[in-house]
Amino acid sequence: MGKQETFNRVLSLIEEETEVSRDLILSGNKREEVVDARSLLLYVLKDMGFYPVQIAALTGICTRCITPLIAGFNDRKESRRMLRIYHDRVRTILGE
Numbered sequence: 001m002g003k004q005e006t007f008n009r010v011l012s013l014i015e016e017e018t019e020v021s022r023d024l025i026l027s028g029n030k031r032e033e034v035v036d037a038r039s040l041l042l043y044v045l046k047d048m049g050f051y052p053v054q055i056a057a058l059t060g061i062c063t064r065c066i067t068p069l070i071a072g073f074n075d076r077k078e079s080r081r082m083l084r085i086y087h088d089r090v091r092t093i094l095g096e
Contacts, residue, residue, distance in 0.1 A: 006048065009060045013093060016040050017086050026059055034067075036076065037085045042066055043073040044090055 001009075011094075013021050020037040045055050053072070056063040065078070077083050 003050070003054065003058070007045065009049075010044055010048070010090075010094070011041060013090055014044070015088070017089050026061070036080060039069045039073050039076055040083065040086055040090065042069050043087075044094070046070050048094075050086070 002041075011022055011025065014020075014037055015025065018025075018033065018037040018040070020034055024031075024034045025041055027038045041059070042055055044062075045058075046052070050058075052063050052066045055061070055066050059066075077087055
């Protein structure tokens with residue numbers, strides 16, 4: 001499976017689990033649930049072996065914005081129960 005196919009699969013899965021549309025996930029929207037979904041997308045892609053530059057090219061989010069979201073994901077996850085649940089579900093479905 002290619003990078004674009006993997007990205008689309010992960011994005012669709014996160015869209016389905018979080019009930020946040022892909023347009024919002026890939027936008028600059030700063031609502032909490034949107035940022036949670038976006039952070040989850042970036043973290044899962046990083047865990048799957050994507051580099052920040054590759055993630056930036058696929059999402060349209062600048063590389064400088066990606067690194068802090070990935071770095072702060074675990075702290076964000078610890079303070080948001082639903083994000084923990086979404087992360088666990090996505091990991092289970094992806095078989096990680």
